[in-house]
Amino acid sequence: MGDSKAPRLDVAIVGGGIIGVMTAIGLLHRHMNVTIYERAAAWHEIGAGFGFTGIARECMRRLDPALLDTLSRISQKTSSSANTRYWDAFHPRTKQDAQQEASALLFQMPEAHLAFWGAVRSHLLLAMAALLPEGVVRFEKQLVGYGDEPGSDKVVLRFADGTVADAHVLIGCDGIHSTTRQLLLGPDHPASRPSFTHTVAYRTMVPMAAGVEALGENKALSACMHCAPNVNMMSYPVMNGTFLNIAVFAHESSGFSDTDTMTAPATRDEVSRVAGLSPHMADMAQLFPEKLIKWGIFDMCENPAPTYARGLVCIAGDAAHSSSPHQGVGACMGVEDALVLCEVLAEANDKLSSESSQTTNRLALERALQAYSSVRMERSQWLVRSSREMGEMYQWRYGPTGRDAERCQAKLAKASRKLWDFSVDEMVLDARKRATAL
Ligand SMILES: Cc1cc2nc3c(=O)[nH]c(=O)nc-3n(C[C@H](O)[C@H](O)[C@H](O)COP(=O)(O)OP(=O)(O)OC[C@H]3O[C@@H](n4cnc5c(N)ncnc54)[C@H](O)[C@@H]3O)c2cc1C
Known part of the structure; x- marks a missing residue:
């Protein structure tokens, strides 16, 4: 004082x-x-x-x-020169296609000033x-x-x-x-x-070697968002690159039973069911433990x-x-x-x-x-x-923007700018x- x-x-x-x-x-x-x-x-x-x-x-x-x-x-x-890459996790049907930028990359966003x-x-x-x-x-x-x-x-x-x-x-x-x-x-x-956002999240961290095995080195060693109808997966390295952090988000049309803890028991089979749309996400689902917890995503929107x-x-x-x-x-x-x-x-x-x-x-x-x-x-x-x-x-549910890579990129760029500018x-x-x- x-x-x-x-x-x-x-x-x-x-x-x-x-x-x-x-x-x-x-x-x-x-x-x-x-x-x-x-x-x-x-x-x-x-x-x-x-x-x-x-x-x-x-x-x-x-x-x-x-x-x-x-x-x-x-x-x-x-690094501020790195990019977060947004991948199509729905159309490529083989692991090789899912790995190729030509067949699977939707767009990339420079980390620039965000540089997480x-x-x-x-x-x-x-x-x-x-x-x-x-x-x-x-x-x-x-x-x-x-x-x-x-x-x-x-x-x-x-x-x-x-x-x-x-x-x-x-x-x-x-x-x-x-x-x-x-x-x-x-x-x-x-x-x-x-309120419940009608999304649930399954999260885990795996040793980087397992991540590389599932996603390939190109995807595993950098931040990636894998997009598909009603499901998306975020993956990025943590702990000096020794582990890969993975979060799978899935649309849930019904309510969420435990609104206090916002968690519920889940299984690897469930993750496979919701994320098995693409070869890469299916492989990643296998890296989850047999029994896990899923998170109901709530917000104040x-x-x-x-x-x-x-x-x-x-x-x-x-x-x-x-x-x-x-x-x-x-x-x-x-x-x-x-x-x-x-x-x-x-x-x-x-x-x-x-x-x-x-x-x-x-x-x-x-x-x-x-x-x-x-x-x-x-x-x-x-x-x-x-x-x-x-x-x-x-998850390709945001009107026409969801399926339009160009519009998505523009919307993301605007939101990122508001964060760093x-x-x-x-x-x-x-x-x-x-x-x-x-
Ligand atoms: C899947 C997921 C990923 C995320 N990723 C990111 C990210 O990459 N970057 C980012 O910036 N944010 C991220 N977030 C958001 C971030 O996790 C939260 O914004 C942050 O943890 C909030 O911190 P907090 O301290 O406000 O609340 P909390 O971490 O919830 O802490 C609240 C504390 O209050 C205590 N408490 C509660 N009630 C009482 C009471 N009545 N009396 C005494 N103590 C009480 C609790 O025990 C707890 O310790 C993510 C969230 C989720 C769900």
Whole structure:
């Protein structure tokens, strides 16, 4: 706080996922007090891969350079001169045809400014957690309620074990089923629950040698999207090229039974059934374990949140704008959220004073959170819509565009440009300006 006698801002983060931990590291780097409340008993993430764009990496660097160093240490870096290639996984009938660019390549998109750095989710979470000082995380703390009285300068958090805690600000990074979002918008608000996108995902990672055997070296060693009616498959190398990350997405016309866990048991036979359309996808299906879990893909496209902040409480990452994974940047949007939050809260922190009234201090924090919400709304909700459309396009269900390689390429190029042709500086300046002008 500006006043040396004033206590530093206490920030409570609910959820120790990728975005909760990144936000905590950014706030600690700006000398605020942070506690993460995570409902699980220990750090948990799955062993699948995900990637971060150049913009997300720039945000990580600004959050705390140690974050970018951490990602750099463990990630597989796509060169900016590389291409993601989009293949026809339906018409070529032989492996040889499926491998030939002349008979199977639909188009390719330069990585250019996106230049993803791919990491294994569980590796990244643990590596980031190692940057946190002791005592920052409280496990087995499931948020069930909060009180945010207009006359108070603190929000009171209530947990399932009957304990309470307070903080100047509560940031809900509690994922797609966010309790914070339900409490902030009200349990009956349509945006309190995500919707099923009628897509399921089967994911695995296999040693690169097996990937090369199934796809051929040309396809296995680079990022590829394999497109077909009602099914698509993404494959790319991770862990310094030693493993191939594979995700098969299939259209599911009926509903999804378990909307809470968003998972259901599946078998290799099921993957073969949905992905057996082409010789390459059929071979890849054989690399899945005999029994596995399939993921229902849910998002907030149909019911976007009307705000990300109210009073001293806000939501970030998937809690605010959970997206389908087809554009591959859901977490990247959360990284941008984290940076804006850290910047507006640091600015508010500097202005707060022990001599000011509770109302003045509260107002400054409310303004900071409203500025965050208004700056992040358009871009993050665009991504949710765009990602849905990409999924439909890869499965040739997006009107005439789906089957038209040229139109697909143009649509993808436009969406990619919106992702990278973006100024982090302007986003941060805009948020700061709004925080003081509101
Ligand atoms: C198949 C797939 C592929 C993807 N690929 C990419 C990619 O390549 N690039 C990319 O940028 N994004 C990708 N994404 C999106 C990305 O995975 C998410 O955007 C990201 O994981 C969201 O992180 P988060 O921290 O907001 O939420 P989560 O990771 O869901 O973390 C939420 C945390 O909150 C905890 N929690 C929940 N409720 C409570 C409570 N009441 N109290 C306390 N704690 C609670 C949970 O236990 C969890 O630890 C992909 C998603 C999918 C499904």
